[in-house]
Amino acid sequence: MSFLEGVLILTGIVAIVAQGVYVLTGLTGLFSLGQASFMAVGAYSAGIANLRFGLGFIPSLCVGVVAALLASFVVGAPSLKLKKTYFSLATIAFGYGVESVLNVSTWTGGSIGLIGVANITRVWHVAIALGLVLWVVRNFKLSRYGRACVSVRTDETAAQVYGVNAFATKQMAFSLAAALAGLGGGLYAFYLGYLSPDMFGIPVSSEYLVMVFFGGLGSQTGAFAASVLLTALMEMLRTAAEWRVILYCLIILITLMFRPTGLFGSWELSFGRRRNGSAPPDSPGALAGGARK
Amino acid sequence: MLELKKVNVRYGAIQALKDVNLRVERQTIVALIGANGAGKSSLLNAVSGIVPYTGEISWNGKLLPHHPPAIVRAGVAQVPEGRQVFSNLTVYENLLAGAYVNWSKQRIEKNIERVFSLFPRLKERASQSAGTMSGGERQMLAIGRGLMSEPSLLLIDEPSLGLSPILTTEVLALIQQVNEQGVTVLLVEQNARKSLEIAHRGYVLQNGKVVMEGTGRELLNDPAIQEAYLGVSGCA
Amino acid sequence: MLFQQIVNGISVGSMYALLAVGFSLVYNILGIANFSHGAMIALGAFFSYWIARYLAVPVPVAILASIAFTGLSSALVELVTLRILRKRGQGSLYFFIASLTVFNLVTAVLVYISRGNIVSYPRAFLSGTFTIGNLYIPWIDAGMLLISIVCLAVLSYVMFKTRFGLAVRAASFSIKAAQLMGMDIDAIIQGVFFVSGTLAGVTGALLGVKYAVYPYIGNFVYMALFACVVGGLGNLTGAVLGGLLIGLLETLVSAYISSAISPALTFAFLVVILLLRPQGLAGRATEEKI
Ligand SMILES: Nc1ncnc2c1ncn2[C@@H]1O[C@H](COP(=O)(O)OP(=O)(O)OP(=O)(O)O)[C@@H](O)[C@H]1O
Numbered sequence: 137m138s139f140l141e142g143v144l145i146l147t148g149i150v151a152i153v154a155q156g157v158y159v160l161t162g163l164t165g166l167f168s169l170g171q172a173s174f175m176a177v178g179a180y181s182a183g184i185a186n187l188r189f190g191l192g193f194i195p196s197l198c199v200g201v202v203a204a205l206l207a208s209f210v211v212g213a214p215s216l217k218l219k220k221t222y223f224s225l226a227t228i229a230f231g232y233g234v235e236s237v238l239n240v241s242t243w244t245g246g247s248i249g250l251i252g253v254a255n256i257t258r259v260w261h262v263a264i265a266l267g268l269v270l271w272v273v274r275n276f277k278l279s280r281y282g283r284a285c286v287s288v289r290t291d292e293t294a295a296q297v298y299g300v301n302a303f304a305t306k307q308m309a310f311s312l313a314a315a316l317a318g319l320g321g322g323l324y325a326f327y328l329g330y331l332s333p334d335m336f337g338i339p340v341s342s343e344y345l346v347m348v349f350f351g352g353l354g355s356q357t358g359a360f361a362a363s364v365l366l367t368a369l370m371e372m373l374r375t376a377a378e379w380r381v382i383l384y385c386l387i388i389l390i391t392l393m394f395r396p397t398g399l400f401g402s403w404e405l406s407f408g409r410r411r412n413g414s415a416p417p418d419s420p421g422a423l424a425g426g427a428r429k
Numbered sequence: 430m431l432e433l434k435k436v437n438v439r440y441g442a443i444q445a446l447k448d449v450n451l452r453v454e455r456q457t458i459v460a461l462i463g464a465n466g467a468g469k470s471s472l473l474n475a476v477s478g479i480v481p482y483t484g485e486i487s488w489n490g491k492l493l494p495h496h497p498p499a500i501v502r503a504g505v506a507q508v509p510e511g512r513q514v515f516s517n518l519t520v521y522e523n524l525l526a527g528a529y530v531n532w533s534k535q536r537i538e539k540n541i542e543r544v545f546s547l548f549p550r551l552k553e554r555a556s557q558s559a560g561t562m563s564g565g566e567r568q569m570l571a572i573g574r575g576l577m578s579e580p581s582l583l584l585i586d587e588p589s590l591g592l593s594p595i596l597t598t599e600v601l602a603l604i605q606q607v608n609e610q611g612v613t614v615l616l617v618e619q620n621a622r623k624s625l626e627i628a629h630r631g632y633v634l635q636n637g638k639v640v641m642e643g644t645g646r647e648l649l650n651d652p653a654i655q656e657a658y659l660g661v662s663g664c665a
Numbered sequence: 666m667l668f669q670q671i672v673n674g675i676s677v678g679s680m681y682a683l684l685a686v687g688f689s690l691v692y693n694i695l696g697i698a699n700f701s702h703g704a705m706i707a708l709g710a711f712f713s714y715w716i717a718r719y720l721a722v723p724v725p726v727a728i729l730a731s732i733a734f735t736g737l738s739s740a741l742v743e744l745v746t747l748r749i750l751r752k753r754g755q756g757s758l759y760f761f762i763a764s765l766t767v768f769n770l771v772t773a774v775l776v777y778i779s780r781g782n783i784v785s786y787p788r789a790f791l792s793g794t795f796t797i798g799n800l801y802i803p804w805i806d807a808g809m810l811l812i813s814i815v816c817l818a819v820l821s822y823v824m825f826k827t828r829f830g831l832a833v834r835a836a837s838f839s840i841k842a843a844q845l846m847g848m849d850i851d852a853i854i855q856g857v858f859f860v861s862g863t864l865a866g867v868t869g870a871l872l873g874v875k876y877a878v879y880p881y882i883g884n885f886v887y888m889a890l891f892a893c894v895v896g897g898l899g900n901l902t903g904a905v906l907g908g909l910l911i912g913l914l915e916t917l918v919s920a921y922i923s924s925a926i927s928p929a930l931t932f933a934f935l936v937v938i939l940l941l942r943p944q945g946l947a948g949r950a951t952e953e954k955i
């Protein structure tokens with residue numbers, strides 16, 4: 137497999153996971169620091185299904201997605217009924233827990249990791265998956281479920297008054313995001329051929345979150361563009377391995393400070409139609425006294 | 430004298446105040462009435478410098494800066510709506526917070542005595558958490574806290590909110606008493622009748638614009654005002 | 666043996682308590698998690714190490730210098746991120762992301778500088794143990810507990826007996842109402858960042874002495890978060906109790922079950938708390954500000 141192929145596969149996988157973060161954070165206004173852990177759940181489940189149960193590529197991917205979905209209910213059920221802050225904290229704790237389980241369980245290969253998964257993922261697999269994901273997320277966004285997510289983000293109480301089940305809506309967005317992370321994880325497992333717990337820590341989750349901010353919270357296009365741009369950048373800087381994370385953080389910080397709406401704001405590449413809402417899920421007065429002198 | 434010249438306030442797409450001109454002569458009470466969302470609170474907040482505005486606001490001939498601490502030091506204090514007392518602090522601490530711009534211990538003690546003599550109820554509750562006080566007590570505390578910075582101009586936002594008619598009358602009488610001690614008052618009230626009765630002048634705000642002004646009596650007798658704000662039907 | 670572990674747990678817990686309190690102070694005003702707290706932990710650990718090593722000063726002096734440094738760094742983070750965002754009217758969500766990035770950035774810089782190495786202090790500080798009855802107590806554990814008690818005492822003096830503390834408590838209830846009292850909200854927020862930075866710094870330095878100094882030491886910030894949830898977000902007393910509880914839990918699980926599994930059990934514990942007592946153990950419900 138050539139270097140370029142590798143970069144394309146990686147970029148596609150990151151883009152798939154980032155689409156999930158877009159649904160969760162951009163549409164629904166929930167902040168998760170556990171997306172990489174859902175990736176881990178997907179990756180390890182798919183890898184184990186392949187390695188220990190001899191399942192094929194597609195069935196193993198399905199196992200990964202289902203496992204991530206199940207995990208999303210375990211995390212979502214206790215935390216999504218509470219304030220959004222608690223949800224974020226629960227995802228952090230989840231990330232912590234997953235990492236520690238992966239580190240001790242002999243099933244997952246402990247801290248050494250899972251070795252010997254088949255190298256199957258090719259560019260066209262990822263391309264098809266990504267195309268499908270982009271299509272699903274776009275339709276989700278435009279569907280009434282997507283609108284329910286936006287209404288929950290804007291004002292949960294008001295949404296409930298209008299008959300939106302806020303908890304179910306949040307759980308749906310969370311599960312969709314987890315499923316996409318699980319899918320990305322599965323593809324990742326079959327691309328790399330080995331997995332280790334430190335590939336999926338909380339810092340990785342935070343990178344996904346930051347990535348979607350970088351692209352523009354209100355924009356699916358932005359989430360896609362940011363994941364492509366930033367992954368490609370990281371891969372190009374691979375020779376400057378130590379510097380690249382620093383550079384990456386600086387670019388994001390500077391963008392955040394000087395173009396806080398992200399690269400795309402809420403602009404959407406959408407078949408000639410321009411959708412331009414006032415997108416950031418920042419309720420006015422969220423920081424009482426926000427803009428004061 | 431408080432003077433607003435061409436004051437505009439906008440929140441994103443919403444323009445809350447449009448070219449508002451308004452004057453409050455020294456040592457008078459001016460009532461500001463208007464429907465919900467007319468921009469009354471926005472006007473007070475502009476004077477207090479906590480929302481950005483364009484135009485000029487001056488107090489006693491000097492332009493007010495846009496910096497809240499400097500405004501309080503210049504003698505302009507606000508009693509915010511919605512009983513925004515610090516419910517995580519005690520009554521006494523709330524008064525101390527009101528005296529934040531005042532460094533001198535003696536002056537603080539003197540002012541606290543003054544507030545306690547205006548509102549004896551607060552003295553009994555000095556060490557009670559403000560969060561556990563009744564609505565009326567909170568309103569008293571909010572006004573008392575507003576007096577702690579020794580303001581020469583007091584902006585009061587809906588003091589009658591949630592109070593019984595009797596308590597409303599009482600609170601307005603207290604405001605009149607404060608005014609008689611030399612404090613200029615700009616009073617925002619939902620209860621237009623009672624506030625116009627104690628006010629020297631009144632302004633009517635509609636959709637962010639001043640649509641009418643006059644003495645309290647003139648406005649009370651104006652048929653349009655009676656219908657819109659005093660709940661007097663045409664034939665009564 | 667059990668007592669031994671309890672002592673250990675309490676002293677680690679007292680560190681978490683300090684972290685959690687610093688974390689809560691900022692949370693109470695902004696209503697958002699400030700992850701740059703983790704960066705300050707790591708900076709505290711590295712700075713006191715560097716000063717002790719390269720300037721060859723006694724460790725306590727190095728720690729003091731490093732506390733001042735993290736306090737200032739934290740105030741600087743406020744100045745170059747939050748302040749600008751607030752001026753532009755962008756809410757705390759953007760700061761949440763910015764603080765995460767600051768945390769990642771500082772960790773990356775420390776990884777770069779230290780080349781990922783784990784280092785220990787050149788000179789022993791609070792090493793060895795002393796005995797009470799048949800308990801062997803490491804000096805560092807006693808030191809951590811003592812120092813955190815001193816810090817908490819100073820903090821509660823500042824919060825309840827000073828003008829600044831009054832302003833912080835007022836602003837934690839409502840920024841708008843605090844401004845109407847003539848409080849300079851920018852200065853207050855910056856002061857809170859300074860205080861929270863010093864608490865992170867002292868904790869980072871001591872954790873570095875107890876364990877080792879390494880770039881990912883800032884991850885202890887997550888313990889602070891869990892402590893806050895367990896104690897009830899926004900509740901300072903709860904944060905202290907939560908910190909002690911998490912410290913105890915972690916130590917006992919590590920001692921009797923497995924140290925590697927203790928984060929998973931911490932997560933399970935957190936889920937149980939969220940299910941049974943979402944307002945935290947110490948419990949008053951707070952307002953959602955996000
Ligand atoms: N922080 C804000 N962001 C956006 N819009 C705001 C904000 N504050 C007020 N507004 C809007 O500005 C307009 C004027 O509001 P304001 O609070 O000044 O009205 P008011 O006259 O005090 O009403 P009420 O009698 O209900 O208190 C309203 O349409 C309101 O929705």
Ligand SMILES: [Mg+2]
Pocket residue numbers: 469470471510586
């Ligand atoms: Mg109002």
